[in-house]
Amino acid sequence: MPSFVLDRSRMIQKNISLKPYNTFGLDVTASHFATFSSLDELNQILHLTETNESQLLVLGGGSNLLLTKNFEGLVLKNELHGISILKTENEFTYVKSAAGEVWHNFVLFCIENNLGGVENLSLIPGSVGAAPMQNIGAYGIEIKDVFHELEAYEIATGKIRTFNLTECKFGYRESVFKQELKNQYVITSVTFRLTKNPKLNTSYGAINDELQKQGISNPSIKDVSNAVIAIRKSKLPDPKEIGNSGSFFKNPVVLKSHLEKLKVTYADIPSYPVDETHVKLAAGWLIEKAGWKGKTIGNYGVHKNQALVLVNYGGAHGSDIFKLSEDILQSVKTKFGVELEREVNIL
Numbered sequence: 350m351p352s353f354v355l356d357r358s359r360m361i362q363k364n365i366s367l368k369p370y371n372t373f374g375l376d377v378t379a380s381h382f383a384t385f386s387s388l389d390e391l392n393q394i395l396h397l398t399e400t401n402e403s404q405l406l407v408l409g410g411g412s413n414l415l416l417t418k419n420f421e422g423l424v425l426k427n428e429l430h431g432i433s434i435l436k437t438e439n440e441f442t443y444v445k446s447a448a449g450e451v452w453h454n455f456v457l458f459c460i461e462n463n464l465g466g467v468e469n470l471s472l473i474p475g476s477v478g479a480a481p482m483q484n485i486g487a488y489g490i491e492i493k494d495v496f497h498e499l500e501a502y503e504i505a506t507g508k509i510r511t512f513n514l515t516e517c518k519f520g521y522r523e524s525v526f527k528q529e530l531k532n533q534y535v536i537t538s539v540t541f542r543l544t545k546n547p548k549l550n551t552s553y554g555a556i557n558d559e560l561q562k563q564g565i566s567n568p569s570i571k572d573v574s575n576a577v578i579a580i581r582k583s584k585l586p587d588p589k590e591i592g593n594s595g596s597f598f599k600n601p602v603v604l605k606s607h608l609e610k611l612k613v614t615y616a617d618i619p620s621y622p623v624d625e626t627h628v629k630l631a632a633g634w635l636i637e638k639a640g641w642k643g644k645t646i647g648n649y650g651v652h653k654n655q656a657l658v659l660v661n662y663g664g665a666h667g668s669d670i671f672k673l674s675e676d677i678l679q680s681v682k683t684k685f686g687v688e689l690e691r692e693v694n695i696l
């Protein structure tokens with residue numbers, strides 16, 4: 350028997366539950382499943398597998414995913430590990446992290462080394478490799494603000510390509526890897542540009558309030574991280590306790606003229622400037638005002654402290670949560686004339 354058949358059966362498992370691998374805790378099955386902790390392993394798995402790109406799912410932390418049915422294809426779990434400081438040049442320190450590292454562990458590494466830039470992104474679920482996919486952001490910072498470059502494995506050729514900031518085409522919860530290069534690359538490492546003398550961004554209201562509450566007037570990088578952790582814990586459910594994938598919808602961008610019309614009825618509607626003619630609205634506010642906040646339907650629903658977050662209390666089906674998201678989309682459209690867009694990937 351040729352050796353690759355033996356290798357294949359060793360590396361690729363069949364009919365594996367994905368419940369431990371998605372933060373919604375949805376119990377669907379993958380027909381094929383493999384982990385890789387080196388590029389060699391990734392190469393071997395992809396060369397041994399007769400699969401096409403639409404049948405491939407690369408998992409980081411599984412934190413931005415709604416699995417509505419069993420997955421007929423190969424799920425690849427990225428377990429590339431290692432974080433290292435590459436160099437310090439002028440005021441910047443370059444830190445490279447393998448894509449399979451847990452995002453918050455990377456943030457903690459930076460804080461321990463007194464490197465500023467990612468403290469506002471503390472406690473975001475998911476992996477380092479998933480972070481640039483959707484340009485994760487919170488409390489006034491997005492990954493693009495600290496990004497240097499990333500390396501990615503091209504599935505078709507097995508070659509490693511480096512992407513710089515421009516090539517990633519970052520936008521609000523967007524990148525080239527969610528658009529034209531979708532399913533073509535496996536991100537293997539990300540290099541960040543951090544600094545020992547950061548200008549801390551505490552302008553986001555809730556951070557200042559939290560620091561004041563703690564009696565801190567001259568915060569360190571770690572103080573800001575702790576404040577963000579406290580805010581997130583108070584508002585957002587911990588996926589280890591209640592299944593969820595953070596914000597389910599994006600904050601919608603609408604015409605300023607539409608906001609003006611809404612203000613006639615809803616004087617207190619929150620909005621954030623985008624450009625001359627557009628503003629961003631708070632999807633959480635719209636969903637709450639449409640009556641959904643805290644609504645529970647059996648074993649799933651809308652979180653009680655943050656209406657942007659849909660939750661699985663245990664045993665829910667992804668298709669039920671998807672249906673709930675459709676009902677929310679429809680009711681926000683009817684009440685406010687605003688089309689919400691899902692942030693989470695639906696499979």
Ligand code: EPU
Binds near residue numbers: 585619
């Ligand atoms: N709001 C409500 N009701 C709610 C939720 C929010 O009225 O149920 C209002 C708030 O009072 C506030 C406004 O909406 O006036 C904005 O709320 P918040 O500051 O909580 O932030 P968000 O816009 O709802 C975004 C990100 C979060 C990120 C926070 C903090 C998106 C889709 N979400 O939420 O990201 O943590 O800002 O920066 O942009 C994620 O992407 O998974 C995520 C959690």
